Amino acid sequence: MSWEAEVAELRRREEMARRMGGPDKIKRQHDGGKLTVRERIDQLLDPGTFHEVGAIAGRAVYDDAGDLSDFSPTNFVFGRGRVDGRPVVVGGDDFTVRGGAADAAIWQKQVMAEQMALELRIPMIRLVDGTGGGGSVKSLEMDGRTYVPLLPGWEHAVANLSMVPVVALALGSVAGLGAARAVSSHFSVMVEGISQMFIAGPPVVARTGVDMTKEELGGSDIHIRAGAVDLAVATEAEAFAAARRFLSYLPQSVYELPARVAPQDDVNRRDETLLSVIPRDRRRVYKTREILDAVLDDGSFFEMGRMYGRSVITGLARLDGWPVAILASDPYHYGGGWTADAAHKIARFVDLAETFHLPVVHFVDIPGFLIGPEAEQAGTIRHGARALAAVYQASVPWCSVILRKAFGVAGAGHSNHTRLRYRYAWPSGDWGSLPLEGGIEAAYRADLEKAEDPAALLQQIEGRLNKVRSPFRTAEAFLVEEIIDPRDTRPLLCEFASLAAPLRKAGPSTFGYRP
Template sequence: MSWEAEIAELRRREDMARQMGGPDKIKRQHDGGKLTVRERIACLLDSGSFHEVGAIAGRARYGTDGSLEEFSPTNFVFGRGKIDGRPMVVGGDDFTVRGGAADAAIWQKQVHAEQMARELRIPMVRLVDGTGGGGSVKSLEMEGRTYVPLMPGWEHVVANLSTVPVVALALGSVAGLGAARTVSSHFSVMVEGISQMFIAGPPVVARTGVEMTKEELGGTEIHERAGAIDLAVASEEEAFAAARRFLSYLPPSVYDLPQRIVPQDDPNRREEKLLSIVPRDRRRVYKTREIVEMTVDAGSFMEMGRLYGRSVITGLARLDGWPVAILASDPYHYGGGWTADAAHKITRFVDLAETFHLPVVHFVDIPGFLIGPEAEQSGTIRHGARALTAVYQATVPWCSIIMRKAFGVAGAGHSNHTRLRYRYAWPSGDWGSLPLEGGIEAAYRADLDKADDRAALLKEIEARLNQVRSPFRTAEAFLVEEIIDPRDTRPLLCEFANLAAPLRTAGPPSFGYRP
């Protein structure tokens, strides 16, 4: 006697689960410009690689004879799959079943997904499309009671941040715990036009007297500029591609090292444009992203958080095939000065590099911290000190390229000076405790106030000091190790990447990663 009848029943239930919320709800999802959770998983993973777990979990209704008459699957689909041949855990909300709300879910499935990623030491990808929390207030009537809030399984969410790469894609209107799940990641993405994210949505906010649309309250532009997400893209397919690309730079877990790919670019490539890209006029700006693109492996730079903390550029790249973390100044915003937002951005990014053993390359043009009332009101010095702490706590290999300015406390944060100062300066280097342009007025105030011709004396003092601000004088005292031809930057950075590779050490970071 075989078990064919039971296998047939299993297949029937699996087929019912694949119907999700039914044809009408699926059509509504498509009419809203959105894929279903199963379509998303198929687009994200290597073809045919998805192994679902808990497919037939849900709510059933049985007849008097014990036969299954009706079945509604839980609105969370998860399992294992592969991206570019590498194992992953993927879990996604099914918005066609009760809008992804937890009152139609079995929360143990989400917890199991997070625990699976942690204990198998493989990356986690969350496809978030709903609240994922307590559900609607209808659950109060359904359950006949309320409860004190708790977050089952959140310990796994927290532990995963220090164990495996976590990517979260917000693919609809995401609120409450769903929003928390999105931002509790190493890389988060929203899709323009279909994604919104809120602590609470417009109907709840309206009770405070503020009427807003979903886009006005929590659209991509809001969260990209606020730094709540790392990237906004134009389509779900672009979101999946971004997730795949981000994960390609990272190891499966902290117990492994980021892997080199076969180099596709000449490590000795020298770009002529680098010789003149930094203007002689220190008040003029230049495009740091072009410098990054010209020095890393061609096409390998992936920027994160472009619209947040804009005086600092962060992203991942490769040097001679090795994955590295790129930190760079952008003089187009506050001259590259560190703001409170920039400091937050630096802290989180350096912690990412430390967690996943990525060497850091820092392209430096830092005039100091932002000054003025706005800087004081935003607590810039505290947040800046936290960024400095991240730099000094980092143990990964670190190389700095001083392109122009390095002034004050923030400028000192271009690297940890107590470690080997693996750095290079360009001839355009300009450094000190204060820039001359602002420091002369403070240091020579008494002389200037007594002068018959203040402007002439100011010009004379500036000329004298300009003679000693030459980077060659600093190099004479070995206070900067090497001044290089900017065109040699890529060959030297590729050498750094190859020297750094065997120094990387697998294992948990000394402190936990925080989103």
């Protein structure tokens, strides 16, 4: 006697589960330009590596004889798989079953997915396509009661942020708890046109007197500019590729170190364009990303959050094959000044580097905090102080390259001054408590008011002070350690990455990561 009949029944139930919401619902998913959850998992993971857990969980219907006559699977599919050979946990909402609403789910599956990633210490990838919360109001009538809200398993989701890389791909209309799951991650992606995200969707918002479409209320363009998500892409395939690339820079968990890849770029490469990329006229801008492309390993820069806090550039890259975290100023936006949004972006990114043991390279051109009434109304100084705290709490190796400006409190935050000042300055360096252009008239007001030709005197004063502001004067006093030929930046940073590599320490950071 064998258990062949039971195995056959198991296979029948698994096949019923793979039907998801049925042909009509699958067609509706495809007609909306979206893949099904199982198609998404197949495209995301290495072929043939998905091991599903809880495949036959769902709602069964039995006939009078007690035999299974129909089966509707739960609308959350999860299990283990591999991405570029590395194990991950992946969990995805099945929108073909009750639109991903929780009243068609077995919440223990979602909780177990988070717990599995946490306790196995492997990355968590969420494919979010639904609410994932309390479901529709209809479920209240079905249950005959309401309830006080709770978040089962949220403790695992929070703990994962300080333990393993967490990626969230918003792949449909995501609301409520689904939206919270999407943003409670280290890296989040939306797909243009098919992804929307909101605290509550248009029908609920309409009850407040505001009628909007899904795209108007929570389209990807809104959220990448608000900083709720990190990236918007054109297709689901691009979202999967972004997830894989993000994970390639990170360890499996905080108990490991980010891995080096075989170097493909000459460490001694010197780019001649660096000698003239910074304009001599301090009022003119330049393209920081061109500097990054010239200095970092070829093609290795992976930018995050480009449309939010735009005076600061953040991303992951490699130097001589070693993964590093990149902070950089973008003078095209507020001259590189720190806004409230930029400060929040910095704090979150530095916390990411600290959590996963990534050395930081900071390309500095900071004229200070943004000033004026809008900056005060945004609470810029408080957000800025949080960014400074992140910089000073970070223990990972840190190197700063001062490209041009470093002024005021924000400029002072280019690194933690109590640590070894591993930094380089370009000849275009310009620093102080505040830019001369903003202080001459105030400092010399009396002289200018008495002068017969104030404009000529102002020009004379500026000429004297421009000599004083020379970075070589600062270097004479060893207040900046090294002024370098910009073309030497890459070799020196590759040396930093190699020196920093053995200093990295595996294990949890002293404080937890917050989204």
